[in-house]
Amino acid sequence: MDIAVTLEGLGQGFIYVVIGILFIWLVKKIDDWRTRDFDDDVHIDDGNIAVGLRRSGLYLGVAIALSGALGGSSKGFFLDLSHLLIDGFIITLFMFSSRFINDFIMLGNINNDQECVKSFVQPDGRKVVGNTAVGMVEAGMYVATGFILNGSISGSGGTFVQSIVSAILFFILGQLALLIVGFLYELITPFNVKNEIKSNNLAAGIGLGGILIALGIILMSSISGPFTGWANDLTSFGIYAVYGILMLLIFRIVIDKLLLPTTDIATEVKEDRNVAALIVVVSAINAVAIIIAFSM
Template structure:
């Protein structure tokens, strides 16, 4: 009976932090988010909030099932506050890197679904990474924060490499409302976050071994991801290229390729 009581408290605390994340996002935006969804049927805001709530739940689930969650509710509550802070910090760091020069709030308020999709992807990626760094034991909050920071650096590198490989103006396409570009970037970030989560999860094994293991797994996963992306491009879009379909705004074709990439990323993460 006691276990079920703690489980209920854990669920209530997670719901509380989901509400806090909503109020935080409400405060940071320059428009009425609720009216945009309920009255304006703004899909960009809906995508943004979908990623935010789902990502936050994924991040918080990294704390569930631990001794802290089961036996020390105040500590779980404080850790939840830290997770919320890191979650939003991660989102803003990545949003700055991926959408630099784009007025995020303005375009989402106007219904730019491409920008909303990228924000959704960033939130989900942030939640996956946080879930990974919180899922192990032995290192404490310091190791969680350090590996979280390392993961952010690698995710930033993903964007730079993506720009070089595909040689298209991703940010310009997204700012122009090209949903296929938004799906592409969100798919790349989420797929890599799935792999990266396996690099940062597990028990702390010491700083030297842990950091070496992280970078080996991170860059092996990065290589696999781009190879798979190219293979999926060649197999499922045999008469064209992913770059061409993004420019043509063919969201259907881009979605198929990103679905394959995400599916294979899940398998790679399991193997690693």
């Protein structure tokens, strides 16, 4: 092992880590400015789980997306560094675009910002601040978007301009796929998911947010890899997107029967608001998504 080469690699890696942290700080400052009507830091200090969830999803999504920019073969430190900086600004733009899509399309008439600082009276009479269900769905959208951007940015074989165009195109297609799975999830679920989320039912938020993350994992795998031409890459994405959505919706029903033999998801979400049960179900769905992603 060449010690000099190892130390040089560690030094360059340290710079990449610093840049990653700077982009996470940048999205924090942008989100602080965007939500300047209330202080997110104060809400987090006061234990507002909804704000904590949405912020954690944003930071994780950025890190997951940036890891795609760090992958692949090196083209030289300074060229890699310039590409990372450009990718970082694109990722930042896309993250806040996905928030807009989540706010106005995925959750329809729910204003995420207002919901995450709103006061609620829980079924047991407790008063809480912040809609944790909305925070969970927004976090899921950020993380899913991070996986999609990871796949679109990590590809090789084309020019840098092609990689930028690819990131834009697959971001749009990925958001469309997330909206479709959200719509279909609502259709196969025997209760109104959006109404449960609006009523601060965290179990419902975990269910929707979790399946968004699962689809993001599958889409990342379908997008990543060498550039083989627009027609071929777009066709492959379409096939895997349809396949992934169908598999997730089918296995959600199967997992319901296998992991909740004495009850069902509808009962655990709507009647019991059982967060523990939904964590188990969503973890299993994401485990299936990981297996699907690595089997493709």
